[in-house]
Amino acid sequence: MTYVIAAPCVADYSCLEICPVNCISPSPDERGFDDAEQLYINPAVCIDCGACVKVCPVLAIYEAGSLPDKWKHYAEINRDYFLEAVHE
Amino acid sequence: MNRAGRPYRIAIVGAGPAAIYAAGHLLEQREFDIQIDMFERLPTPWGLVRAGVAPDHPEKKLVVDRQFAFILNRPEIRFFGNVEIGNHIRHSELADWYDGLFYATGADSDTRLGIPGEDELQGCWAAREFVAWYNGHPGYSHLDFDLSGKRAVIVGNGNVALDVARILTLPIEMLEKTDIADHALEALRSSNIEEVVLLGRRGHLQGAFNNPELEELEHIPGVDIVVDTDDLSVANEVVMDGADWATRRKAKTLFRFARKPLTPGNKRIRFRFLSSPVELLGDGRVSQVLVVSNHLVHDENGRLQARATEEEYLLDTGLVFRAIGYRGTPFPGLPFDDRQGVIDNDKGRVIEHGKPAAGVYVTGWIKRGAKGVIGTNKKCAMETVRCFFEDIRENRITKSHFSGEDIAALLLDRQPNLVDKSAWKKIDHHERVAGRLQRRPRVKLTNFDDMLAVVNTL
Numbered sequence: 001m002t003y004v005i006a007a008p009c010v011a012d013y014s015c016l017e018i019c020p021v022n023c024i025s026p027s028p029d030e031r032g033f034d035d036a037e038q039l040y041i042n043p044a045v046c047i048d049c050g051a052c053v054k055v056c057p058v059l060a061i062y063e064a065g066s067l068p069d070k071w072k073h074y075a076e077i078n079r080d081y082f083l084e085a086v087h088e
Numbered sequence: 089m090n091r092a093g094r095p096y097r098i099a100i101v102g103a104g105p106a107a108i109y110a111a112g113h114l115l116e117q118r119e120f121d122i123q124i125d126m127f128e129r130l131p132t133p134w135g136l137v138r139a140g141v142a143p144d145h146p147e148k149k150l151v152v153d154r155q156f157a158f159i160l161n162r163p164e165i166r167f168f169g170n171v172e173i174g175n176h177i178r179h180s181e182l183a184d185w186y187d188g189l190f191y192a193t194g195a196d197s198d199t200r201l202g203i204p205g206e207d208e209l210q211g212c213w214a215a216r217e218f219v220a221w222y223n224g225h226p227g228y229s230h231l232d233f234d235l236s237g238k239r240a241v242i243v244g245n246g247n248v249a250l251d252v253a254r255i256l257t258l259p260i261e262m263l264e265k266t267d268i269a270d271h272a273l274e275a276l277r278s279s280n281i282e283e284v285v286l287l288g289r290r291g292h293l294q295g296a297f298n299n300p301e302l303e304e305l306e307h308i309p310g311v312d313i314v315v316d317t318d319d320l321s322v323a324n325e326v327v328m329d330g331a332d333w334a335t336r337r338k339a340k341t342l343f344r345f346a347r348k349p350l351t352p353g354n355k356r357i358r359f360r361f362l363s364s365p366v367e368l369l370g371d372g373r374v375s376q377v378l379v380v381s382n383h384l385v386h387d388e389n390g391r392l393q394a395r396a397t398e399e400e401y402l403l404d405t406g407l408v409f410r411a412i413g414y415r416g417t418p419f420p421g422l423p424f425d426d427r428q429g430v431i432d433n434d435k436g437r438v439i440e441h442g443k444p445a446a447g448v449y450v451t452g453w454i455k456r457g458a459k460g461v462i463g464t465n466k467k468c469a470m471e472t473v474r475c476f477f478e479d480i481r482e483n484r485i486t487k488s489h490f491s492g493e494d495i496a497a498l499l500l501d502r503q504p505n506l507v508d509k510s511a512w513k514k515i516d517h518h519e520r521v522a523g524r525l526q527r528r529p530r531v532k533l534t535n536f537d538d539m540l541a542v543v544n545t546l
Binding site for chain 2: 008010011012013035036037038059070080081085088
Protein backbone atom coordinates (compact mmCIF):
# COMPACT_ATOMS: atom_id res chain seq x y z
CA MET A 1 0.00 0.00 0.00
CA THR A 2 1.40 3.35 -1.04
CA TYR A 3 0.49 6.91 -0.11
CA VAL A 4 -1.32 9.08 -2.64
CA ILE A 5 -1.62 12.86 -3.08
CA ALA A 6 -5.21 13.84 -3.82
CA ALA A 7 -7.06 16.90 -5.12
CA PRO A 8 -6.53 19.34 -2.22
CA CYS A 9 -2.75 19.52 -2.94
CA VAL A 10 -1.49 23.11 -3.17
CA ALA A 11 2.05 22.12 -4.26
CA ASP A 12 3.59 23.46 -1.06
CA TYR A 13 6.25 20.67 -1.20
CA SER A 14 6.67 20.25 2.57
CA CYS A 15 6.09 16.55 1.77
CA LEU A 16 8.91 16.47 -0.74
CA GLU A 17 11.30 18.07 1.77
CA ILE A 18 10.61 15.43 4.40
CA CYS A 19 10.35 12.34 2.16
CA PRO A 20 13.27 10.03 3.08
CA VAL A 21 13.32 8.26 -0.31
CA ASN A 22 12.75 11.24 -2.58
CA CYS A 23 9.69 9.75 -4.24
CA ILE A 24 7.63 12.95 -4.67
CA SER A 25 7.63 15.07 -7.84
CA PRO A 26 7.90 17.60 -9.35
CA SER A 27 10.42 19.25 -7.05
CA PRO A 28 10.78 23.04 -7.13
CA ASP A 29 14.03 22.54 -9.06
CA GLU A 30 12.30 20.61 -11.84
CA ARG A 31 11.19 22.33 -15.00
CA GLY A 32 7.54 21.36 -14.59
CA PHE A 33 7.10 22.74 -11.07
CA ASP A 34 5.84 26.22 -11.88
CA ASP A 35 2.99 24.83 -13.97
CA ALA A 36 2.29 21.81 -11.75
CA GLU A 37 -1.33 21.32 -10.73
CA GLN A 38 -0.24 19.24 -7.76
CA LEU A 39 2.58 16.96 -6.61
CA TYR A 40 2.60 13.16 -7.01
CA ILE A 41 3.97 10.16 -5.07
CA ASN A 42 5.76 7.43 -7.00
CA PRO A 43 4.16 4.18 -5.76
CA ALA A 44 7.14 2.15 -7.00
CA VAL A 45 9.47 4.03 -4.64
CA CYS A 46 7.26 5.00 -1.67
CA ILE A 47 8.17 3.05 1.49
CA ASP A 48 4.85 3.78 3.26
CA CYS A 49 6.48 5.68 6.12
CA GLY A 50 3.72 8.31 6.23
CA ALA A 51 6.04 11.22 7.04
CA CYS A 52 4.44 13.28 4.27
CA VAL A 53 0.94 12.83 5.68
CA LYS A 54 1.72 14.77 8.82
CA VAL A 55 3.54 17.69 7.20
CA CYS A 56 1.01 18.27 4.41
CA PRO A 57 -0.56 21.66 5.28
CA VAL A 58 -3.85 20.73 3.61
CA LEU A 59 -4.08 17.02 4.54
CA ALA A 60 -4.07 16.04 0.87
CA ILE A 61 -2.21 12.74 1.39
CA TYR A 62 -4.01 9.44 1.98
CA GLU A 63 -3.13 5.78 2.13
CA ALA A 64 -4.24 4.39 -1.21
CA GLY A 65 -6.84 2.21 0.50
CA SER A 66 -8.35 5.11 2.47
CA LEU A 67 -8.90 7.61 -0.34
CA PRO A 68 -12.35 9.23 -0.16
CA ASP A 69 -14.62 7.99 -2.96
CA LYS A 70 -14.48 11.19 -5.00
CA TRP A 71 -10.66 10.97 -5.03
CA LYS A 72 -10.27 7.20 -5.54
CA HIS A 73 -8.83 7.74 -9.01
CA TYR A 74 -5.88 9.68 -7.61
CA ALA A 75 -4.04 6.40 -6.93
CA GLU A 76 -3.99 5.86 -10.67
CA ILE A 77 -3.17 9.50 -11.35
CA ASN A 78 -0.15 9.46 -9.01
CA ARG A 79 1.08 6.27 -10.69
CA ASP A 80 0.42 7.49 -14.23
CA TYR A 81 2.31 10.71 -13.61
CA PHE A 82 5.51 8.64 -13.22
CA LEU A 83 4.64 6.22 -16.01
CA GLU A 84 3.66 8.86 -18.55
CA ALA A 85 4.06 12.54 -17.64
CA VAL A 86 7.68 12.52 -16.48
CA HIS A 87 8.80 11.10 -19.83
CA GLU A 88 7.27 13.92 -21.87
CA MET B 89 23.54 38.92 16.39
CA ASN B 90 24.84 40.16 13.07
CA ARG B 91 27.71 42.47 12.22
CA ALA B 92 26.00 45.79 12.84
CA GLY B 93 24.78 44.66 16.26
CA ARG B 94 21.03 44.83 15.78
CA PRO B 95 18.66 42.61 13.81
CA TYR B 96 17.82 43.36 10.22
CA ARG B 97 14.36 44.88 10.15
CA ILE B 98 12.11 43.93 7.27
CA ALA B 99 8.75 45.26 6.14
CA ILE B 100 6.53 42.90 4.18
CA VAL B 101 3.57 44.55 2.44
CA GLY B 102 0.71 42.10 2.22
CA ALA B 103 -0.22 39.11 4.37
CA GLY B 104 -1.24 36.49 1.82
CA PRO B 105 0.61 33.28 0.89
CA ALA B 106 3.45 35.16 -0.82
CA ALA B 107 4.02 37.31 2.28
CA ILE B 108 3.73 34.43 4.74
CA TYR B 109 6.11 32.19 2.77
CA ALA B 110 8.60 35.08 2.52
CA ALA B 111 8.39 35.58 6.30
CA GLY B 112 8.85 31.85 6.84
CA HIS B 113 11.95 31.72 4.67
CA LEU B 114 13.41 34.89 6.22
CA LEU B 115 13.16 33.29 9.66
CA GLU B 116 14.14 29.70 8.90
CA GLN B 117 17.91 30.37 8.75
CA ARG B 118 20.42 31.21 11.48
CA GLU B 119 22.96 33.33 9.63
CA PHE B 120 21.03 36.58 10.04
CA ASP B 121 18.93 37.91 12.88
CA ILE B 122 15.65 39.11 11.35
CA GLN B 123 12.68 41.10 12.65
CA ILE B 124 9.61 41.48 10.44
CA ASP B 125 6.74 43.97 10.34
CA MET B 126 3.91 42.72 8.14
CA PHE B 127 1.60 45.40 6.72
CA GLU B 128 -1.87 44.52 5.53
CA ARG B 129 -4.55 46.81 4.09
CA LEU B 130 -7.34 44.71 5.65
CA PRO B 131 -7.75 43.97 9.36
CA THR B 132 -7.37 40.27 8.44
CA PRO B 133 -4.37 38.30 7.16
CA TRP B 134 -4.11 35.36 4.67
CA GLY B 135 -4.86 37.23 1.42
CA LEU B 136 -6.52 35.05 -1.20
CA VAL B 137 -6.68 32.04 1.12
CA ARG B 138 -9.36 34.01 2.94
CA ALA B 139 -10.71 36.16 0.10
CA GLY B 140 -10.06 33.98 -2.95
CA VAL B 141 -10.19 30.25 -2.21
CA ALA B 142 -13.78 29.13 -2.73
CA PRO B 143 -15.83 28.42 0.41
CA ASP B 144 -16.55 24.88 -0.79
CA HIS B 145 -12.80 24.15 -0.70
CA PRO B 146 -12.33 24.10 3.08
CA GLU B 147 -9.49 21.57 2.78
CA LYS B 148 -7.33 24.15 0.98
CA LYS B 149 -7.92 26.63 3.81
CA LEU B 150 -6.37 24.16 6.27
CA VAL B 151 -3.09 25.71 5.16
CA VAL B 152 -3.89 28.57 7.56
CA ASP B 153 -4.23 26.51 10.74
CA ARG B 154 -1.63 23.93 9.83
CA GLN B 155 1.05 26.28 8.53
CA PHE B 156 0.45 30.04 8.05
CA ALA B 157 -0.67 30.72 11.64
CA PHE B 158 2.53 29.15 13.01
CA ILE B 159 4.60 31.52 10.91
CA LEU B 160 2.56 34.64 11.71
CA ASN B 161 2.63 33.76 15.42
CA ARG B 162 6.41 33.86 15.56
CA PRO B 163 7.59 36.48 18.04
CA GLU B 164 9.91 38.00 15.41
CA ILE B 165 6.85 39.14 13.42
CA ARG B 166 4.61 42.11 14.18
CA PHE B 167 1.30 42.37 12.29
CA PHE B 168 0.04 45.81 11.28
CA GLY B 169 -3.40 45.30 9.79
CA ASN B 170 -5.78 48.00 8.56
CA VAL B 171 -2.78 49.98 7.30
CA GLU B 172 -2.59 50.88 3.64
CA ILE B 173 0.79 51.54 2.08
CA GLY B 174 0.40 54.40 -0.36
CA ASN B 175 -2.32 55.91 1.84
CA HIS B 176 -1.31 55.87 5.52
CA ILE B 177 2.37 55.44 4.68
CA ARG B 178 4.34 56.12 1.51
CA HIS B 179 6.74 53.72 -0.12
CA SER B 180 9.59 56.22 0.40
CA GLU B 181 8.86 56.26 4.14
CA LEU B 182 8.93 52.48 4.39
CA ALA B 183 12.22 52.50 2.52
CA ASP B 184 13.59 54.92 5.15
CA TRP B 185 12.26 52.96 8.08
CA TYR B 186 13.41 49.47 7.14
CA ASP B 187 16.55 47.65 6.00
CA GLY B 188 14.62 45.48 3.57
CA LEU B 189 11.26 45.99 1.97
CA PHE B 190 9.24 43.13 0.44
CA TYR B 191 6.13 43.78 -1.63
CA ALA B 192 3.78 40.79 -1.69
CA THR B 193 0.69 42.69 -2.74
CA GLY B 194 -0.71 40.21 -5.26
CA ALA B 195 -2.87 41.09 -8.22
CA ASP B 196 -5.84 43.27 -7.37
CA SER B 197 -7.01 44.02 -10.89
CA ASP B 198 -7.91 41.90 -13.92
CA THR B 199 -7.86 41.79 -17.69
CA ARG B 200 -10.84 43.42 -19.35
CA LEU B 201 -12.73 42.01 -22.31
CA GLY B 202 -12.32 45.13 -24.41
CA ILE B 203 -15.64 44.70 -26.24
CA PRO B 204 -18.52 47.14 -26.83
CA GLY B 205 -21.03 47.26 -24.00
CA GLU B 206 -18.57 46.24 -21.32
CA ASP B 207 -18.12 49.73 -19.86
CA GLU B 208 -21.65 51.06 -20.34
CA LEU B 209 -23.96 48.21 -19.42
CA GLN B 210 -24.79 47.10 -15.91
CA GLY B 211 -24.59 43.41 -15.15
CA CYS B 212 -21.08 42.91 -16.48
CA TRP B 213 -18.62 42.16 -13.72
CA ALA B 214 -15.14 40.87 -13.02
CA ALA B 215 -15.27 37.33 -11.62
CA ARG B 216 -12.70 38.77 -9.19
CA GLU B 217 -15.39 41.06 -7.74
CA PHE B 218 -17.88 38.22 -7.35
CA VAL B 219 -15.24 36.05 -5.65
CA ALA B 220 -14.31 38.84 -3.24
CA TRP B 221 -18.03 39.41 -2.55
CA TYR B 222 -18.93 35.81 -1.73
CA ASN B 223 -15.80 35.53 0.40
CA GLY B 224 -16.74 38.59 2.46
CA HIS B 225 -13.87 40.89 1.46
CA PRO B 226 -14.80 44.20 3.15
CA GLY B 227 -14.09 46.19 -0.01
CA TYR B 228 -16.71 44.22 -1.97
CA SER B 229 -19.44 43.33 0.54
CA HIS B 230 -21.69 46.14 -0.68
CA LEU B 231 -21.90 44.83 -4.27
CA ASP B 232 -25.28 43.77 -5.56
CA PHE B 233 -25.36 40.99 -8.16
CA ASP B 234 -28.60 40.45 -10.02
CA LEU B 235 -29.24 36.71 -9.78
CA SER B 236 -32.85 36.99 -10.99
CA GLY B 237 -32.12 35.75 -14.53
CA LYS B 238 -31.90 32.12 -15.54
CA ARG B 239 -28.47 32.21 -17.14
CA ALA B 240 -25.07 33.57 -16.23
CA VAL B 241 -22.23 33.74 -18.75
CA ILE B 242 -18.60 33.51 -17.70
CA VAL B 243 -15.91 34.52 -20.16
CA GLY B 244 -12.90 32.33 -19.50
CA ASN B 245 -12.55 28.78 -18.22
CA GLY B 246 -9.71 28.90 -15.72
CA ASN B 247 -10.02 27.89 -12.09
CA VAL B 248 -11.60 31.21 -11.12
CA ALA B 249 -14.28 30.72 -13.78
CA LEU B 250 -14.95 27.22 -12.42
CA ASP B 251 -15.13 28.54 -8.85
CA VAL B 252 -17.77 31.07 -9.89
CA ALA B 253 -19.71 28.44 -11.85
CA ARG B 254 -19.77 26.12 -8.81
CA ILE B 255 -20.84 28.81 -6.36
CA LEU B 256 -23.67 29.83 -8.71
CA THR B 257 -24.98 26.26 -8.96
CA LEU B 258 -24.13 24.46 -5.70
CA PRO B 259 -27.16 23.38 -3.66
CA ILE B 260 -27.75 26.00 -0.99
CA GLU B 261 -27.59 23.30 1.75
CA MET B 262 -23.98 22.72 0.79
CA LEU B 263 -23.10 26.41 0.86
CA GLU B 264 -24.79 26.76 4.26
CA LYS B 265 -22.07 24.56 5.77
CA THR B 266 -19.24 26.76 4.49
CA ASP B 267 -17.72 30.07 5.53
CA ILE B 268 -19.30 31.88 2.55
CA ALA B 269 -20.27 35.46 3.46
CA ASP B 270 -23.79 35.66 4.89
CA HIS B 271 -24.86 38.32 2.38
CA ALA B 272 -23.82 36.00 -0.47
CA LEU B 273 -25.63 33.07 1.08
CA GLU B 274 -28.84 35.10 1.27
CA ALA B 275 -28.52 36.37 -2.30
CA LEU B 276 -27.81 32.85 -3.62
CA ARG B 277 -30.73 31.44 -1.66
CA SER B 278 -33.14 33.36 -3.89
CA SER B 279 -31.08 33.00 -7.07
CA ASN B 280 -32.89 31.95 -10.25
CA ILE B 281 -29.74 30.94 -12.10
CA GLU B 282 -30.28 27.57 -13.79
CA GLU B 283 -27.48 27.59 -16.29
CA VAL B 284 -23.92 28.87 -16.26
CA VAL B 285 -22.19 29.06 -19.62
CA LEU B 286 -18.38 29.11 -19.72
CA LEU B 287 -16.96 30.61 -22.90
CA GLY B 288 -13.48 29.38 -23.81
CA ARG B 289 -11.68 31.24 -26.58
CA ARG B 290 -9.73 28.20 -27.71
CA GLY B 291 -10.53 24.49 -27.86
CA HIS B 292 -11.06 21.97 -25.10
CA LEU B 293 -7.41 20.90 -25.19
CA GLN B 294 -6.40 24.47 -24.35
CA GLY B 295 -8.80 24.88 -21.43
CA ALA B 296 -7.26 26.93 -18.63
CA PHE B 297 -8.81 24.88 -15.81
CA ASN B 298 -6.75 22.44 -13.77
CA ASN B 299 -7.67 18.77 -13.67
CA PRO B 300 -8.78 18.58 -10.02
CA GLU B 301 -11.10 21.57 -10.48
CA LEU B 302 -12.55 20.13 -13.69
CA GLU B 303 -13.11 16.68 -12.22
CA GLU B 304 -14.80 17.89 -9.06
CA LEU B 305 -17.65 19.40 -11.13
CA GLU B 306 -18.85 15.84 -11.59
CA HIS B 307 -19.67 15.61 -7.89
CA ILE B 308 -22.02 18.59 -7.53
CA PRO B 309 -25.45 17.19 -6.66
CA GLY B 310 -28.24 18.35 -8.97
CA VAL B 311 -25.92 19.84 -11.57
CA ASP B 312 -25.28 18.46 -15.07
CA ILE B 313 -22.05 19.33 -16.83
CA VAL B 314 -22.80 19.93 -20.47
CA VAL B 315 -20.16 19.72 -23.16
CA ASP B 316 -21.34 20.10 -26.72
CA THR B 317 -19.87 17.22 -28.66
CA ASP B 318 -19.52 19.47 -31.70
CA ASP B 319 -16.99 21.41 -29.71
CA LEU B 320 -14.97 18.25 -29.13
CA SER B 321 -15.00 17.13 -32.74
CA VAL B 322 -11.55 18.59 -33.34
CA ALA B 323 -10.25 16.17 -30.73
CA ASN B 324 -9.33 13.43 -33.13
CA GLU B 325 -6.56 11.01 -32.30
CA VAL B 326 -3.97 13.06 -34.16
CA VAL B 327 -4.54 16.12 -32.01
CA MET B 328 -4.57 13.99 -28.87
CA ASP B 329 -1.24 12.41 -29.78
CA GLY B 330 0.53 15.72 -29.42
CA ALA B 331 -1.16 16.52 -26.12
CA ASP B 332 0.67 16.13 -22.83
CA TRP B 333 -0.46 13.91 -19.98
CA ALA B 334 -2.34 16.60 -18.03
CA THR B 335 -4.15 17.68 -21.21
CA ARG B 336 -5.13 14.12 -22.10
CA ARG B 337 -6.55 13.77 -18.59
CA LYS B 338 -8.68 16.89 -19.14
CA ALA B 339 -9.89 15.66 -22.52
CA LYS B 340 -10.86 12.31 -21.03
CA THR B 341 -12.94 14.08 -18.38
CA LEU B 342 -14.64 16.31 -20.95
CA PHE B 343 -15.55 13.33 -23.13
CA ARG B 344 -17.02 11.61 -20.09
CA PHE B 345 -19.11 14.75 -19.42
CA ALA B 346 -20.21 14.84 -23.06
CA ARG B 347 -21.49 11.27 -22.95
CA LYS B 348 -23.47 11.66 -19.74
CA PRO B 349 -27.25 11.80 -20.11
CA LEU B 350 -28.86 14.96 -18.78
CA THR B 351 -31.31 14.92 -15.90
CA PRO B 352 -34.43 17.03 -16.39
CA GLY B 353 -34.73 19.69 -13.70
CA ASN B 354 -31.02 19.77 -12.97
CA LYS B 355 -29.00 22.96 -13.12
CA ARG B 356 -26.33 23.05 -15.81
CA ILE B 357 -22.75 24.17 -16.17
CA ARG B 358 -22.20 24.35 -19.92
CA PHE B 359 -18.76 24.52 -21.53
CA ARG B 360 -18.65 26.32 -24.86
CA PHE B 361 -15.21 26.04 -26.45
CA LEU B 362 -13.94 28.03 -29.43
CA SER B 363 -16.23 30.88 -28.42
CA SER B 364 -15.47 34.56 -27.80
CA PRO B 365 -17.79 37.38 -26.77
CA VAL B 366 -17.99 40.08 -29.44
CA GLU B 367 -20.40 42.53 -27.89
CA LEU B 368 -22.68 42.93 -24.89
CA LEU B 369 -26.16 44.07 -25.87
CA GLY B 370 -28.87 45.66 -23.78
CA ASP B 371 -30.60 48.84 -22.75
CA GLY B 372 -28.80 50.14 -19.67
CA ARG B 373 -28.38 46.55 -18.48
CA VAL B 374 -26.86 43.67 -20.37
CA SER B 375 -29.53 41.34 -21.77
CA GLN B 376 -27.61 39.41 -24.43
CA VAL B 377 -24.07 38.45 -25.37
CA LEU B 378 -23.11 38.21 -29.01
CA VAL B 379 -20.68 35.30 -29.33
CA VAL B 380 -18.50 34.36 -32.29
CA SER B 381 -17.26 30.85 -33.00
CA ASN B 382 -13.51 30.53 -33.43
CA HIS B 383 -11.22 28.16 -35.18
CA LEU B 384 -7.63 27.40 -34.25
CA VAL B 385 -4.58 28.44 -36.24
CA HIS B 386 -0.88 28.10 -35.49
CA ASP B 387 0.83 31.44 -34.93
CA GLU B 388 4.46 32.19 -35.88
CA ASN B 389 5.64 30.57 -32.62
CA GLY B 390 3.69 27.40 -33.30
CA ARG B 391 1.17 28.21 -30.56
CA LEU B 392 -2.49 27.55 -31.27
CA GLN B 393 -4.45 30.79 -31.45
CA ALA B 394 -8.16 31.38 -31.77
CA ARG B 395 -9.35 33.19 -34.90
CA ALA B 396 -12.94 34.31 -35.34
CA THR B 397 -15.11 32.64 -37.97
CA GLU B 398 -18.18 34.20 -39.61
CA GLU B 399 -20.48 32.22 -37.36
CA GLU B 400 -22.12 34.22 -34.56
CA TYR B 401 -24.87 33.48 -32.08
CA LEU B 402 -26.68 35.24 -29.23
CA LEU B 403 -26.96 34.14 -25.60
CA ASP B 404 -29.68 35.67 -23.41
CA THR B 405 -28.25 36.68 -20.05
CA GLY B 406 -28.35 39.50 -17.55
CA LEU B 407 -25.17 38.51 -15.78
CA VAL B 408 -21.74 38.36 -17.39
CA PHE B 409 -18.43 37.72 -15.64
CA ARG B 410 -15.01 38.22 -17.15
CA ALA B 411 -12.50 35.67 -15.83
CA ILE B 412 -9.60 35.94 -18.22
CA GLY B 413 -6.78 36.69 -15.82
CA TYR B 414 -5.79 38.72 -12.78
CA ARG B 415 -3.31 41.59 -13.05
CA GLY B 416 -1.22 43.54 -10.58
CA THR B 417 -1.73 47.30 -10.32
CA PRO B 418 0.97 50.00 -10.34
CA PHE B 419 2.24 50.99 -6.92
CA PRO B 420 3.08 54.68 -6.29
CA GLY B 421 6.85 55.05 -6.19
CA LEU B 422 7.67 51.69 -7.80
CA PRO B 423 8.43 50.81 -11.45
CA PHE B 424 5.66 48.89 -13.22
CA ASP B 425 5.68 46.55 -16.18
CA ASP B 426 2.30 47.27 -17.71
CA ARG B 427 2.44 44.42 -20.21
CA GLN B 428 2.92 41.74 -17.55
CA GLY B 429 1.00 43.55 -14.81
CA VAL B 430 3.90 43.19 -12.36
CA ILE B 431 6.42 45.41 -10.58
CA ASP B 432 9.63 45.37 -12.65
CA ASN B 433 12.02 42.89 -11.09
CA ASP B 434 14.80 40.41 -11.62
CA LYS B 435 14.36 37.22 -9.55
CA GLY B 436 12.55 39.38 -6.98
CA ARG B 437 14.91 42.38 -6.88
CA VAL B 438 12.95 45.48 -7.93
CA ILE B 439 14.61 46.97 -11.01
CA GLU B 440 14.54 50.72 -11.37
CA HIS B 441 16.19 52.54 -14.31
CA GLY B 442 17.83 49.28 -15.35
CA LYS B 443 19.43 48.46 -12.01
CA PRO B 444 18.32 46.89 -8.73
CA ALA B 445 16.80 49.27 -6.19
CA ALA B 446 18.81 48.38 -3.07
CA GLY B 447 16.79 46.61 -0.43
CA VAL B 448 13.47 46.55 -2.30
CA TYR B 449 11.98 43.21 -3.37
CA VAL B 450 8.81 41.63 -4.69
CA THR B 451 7.36 38.16 -4.29
CA GLY B 452 4.22 36.30 -5.35
CA TRP B 453 1.82 37.45 -8.06
CA ILE B 454 3.11 41.04 -8.12
CA LYS B 455 6.52 39.54 -9.02
CA ARG B 456 5.68 36.83 -11.57
CA GLY B 457 2.08 37.48 -12.59
CA ALA B 458 -1.14 35.77 -11.52
CA LYS B 459 -0.34 32.12 -12.09
CA GLY B 460 0.36 29.00 -10.10
CA VAL B 461 -1.18 27.51 -6.98
CA ILE B 462 -0.66 28.42 -3.32
CA GLY B 463 2.61 26.48 -3.01
CA THR B 464 4.10 28.06 -6.14
CA ASN B 465 4.54 31.12 -3.95
CA LYS B 466 6.81 29.21 -1.59
CA LYS B 467 9.45 28.63 -4.25
CA CYS B 468 8.94 32.17 -5.50
CA ALA B 469 9.47 33.59 -1.98
CA MET B 470 12.60 31.47 -1.49
CA GLU B 471 14.16 32.97 -4.62
CA THR B 472 13.43 36.52 -3.44
CA VAL B 473 14.67 35.90 0.10
CA ARG B 474 17.92 34.43 -1.28
CA CYS B 475 18.44 37.69 -3.23
CA PHE B 476 18.05 39.66 -0.01
CA PHE B 477 20.57 37.52 1.90
CA GLU B 478 22.99 37.80 -1.00
CA ASP B 479 22.58 41.58 -0.91
CA ILE B 480 23.38 41.59 2.82
CA ARG B 481 26.52 39.51 2.24
CA GLU B 482 27.59 41.81 -0.58
CA ASN B 483 27.10 44.88 1.65
CA ARG B 484 24.35 46.32 -0.52
CA ILE B 485 21.96 46.80 2.42
CA THR B 486 22.06 50.03 4.40
CA LYS B 487 20.61 49.86 7.87
CA SER B 488 17.91 52.30 8.83
CA HIS B 489 18.30 54.43 11.95
CA PHE B 490 14.65 53.92 12.95
CA SER B 491 13.88 51.56 15.81
CA GLY B 492 10.93 49.21 16.01
CA GLU B 493 9.44 51.41 18.75
CA ASP B 494 9.81 54.55 16.59
CA ILE B 495 7.86 52.88 13.83
CA ALA B 496 5.11 51.56 16.09
CA ALA B 497 4.58 55.06 17.48
CA LEU B 498 4.53 56.66 14.02
CA LEU B 499 2.04 54.07 12.82
CA LEU B 500 -0.41 54.60 15.66
CA ASP B 501 -0.31 58.28 14.86
CA ARG B 502 -1.19 57.62 11.19
CA GLN B 503 -3.74 54.89 11.84
CA PRO B 504 -5.22 54.81 15.36
CA ASN B 505 -7.31 51.78 14.34
CA LEU B 506 -4.28 49.63 13.80
CA VAL B 507 -5.10 45.92 13.96
CA ASP B 508 -2.21 44.03 15.56
CA LYS B 509 -1.89 40.30 16.17
CA SER B 510 -3.96 40.29 19.34
CA ALA B 511 -6.67 42.38 17.66
CA TRP B 512 -6.75 40.02 14.67
CA LYS B 513 -7.02 37.07 17.05
CA LYS B 514 -10.14 38.67 18.54
CA ILE B 515 -11.69 38.87 15.07
CA ASP B 516 -10.65 35.31 14.31
CA HIS B 517 -12.05 34.01 17.60
CA HIS B 518 -15.31 35.90 17.14
CA GLU B 519 -15.80 34.44 13.66
CA ARG B 520 -15.02 30.89 14.76
CA VAL B 521 -17.37 31.03 17.75
CA ALA B 522 -20.16 32.37 15.55
CA GLY B 523 -19.37 29.54 13.12
CA ARG B 524 -19.47 26.86 15.80
CA LEU B 525 -23.03 27.85 16.71
CA GLN B 526 -24.08 27.32 13.08
CA ARG B 527 -21.87 24.26 12.44
CA ARG B 528 -19.77 26.24 9.98
CA PRO B 529 -15.97 26.77 9.99
CA ARG B 530 -16.59 30.45 10.74
CA VAL B 531 -19.05 33.25 10.07
CA LYS B 532 -17.04 36.02 8.50
CA LEU B 533 -17.21 39.65 9.50
CA THR B 534 -17.53 41.40 6.17
CA ASN B 535 -16.94 45.08 6.82
CA PHE B 536 -14.39 47.25 8.58
CA ASP B 537 -16.81 48.64 11.18
CA ASP B 538 -17.91 45.22 12.41
CA MET B 539 -14.32 44.02 12.59
CA LEU B 540 -13.18 47.09 14.52
CA ALA B 541 -16.17 46.81 16.86
CA VAL B 542 -15.05 43.29 17.78
CA VAL B 543 -11.47 44.50 18.23
CA ASN B 544 -12.67 47.20 20.60
CA THR B 545 -14.64 44.84 22.84
CA LEU B 546 -12.89 43.85 26.06
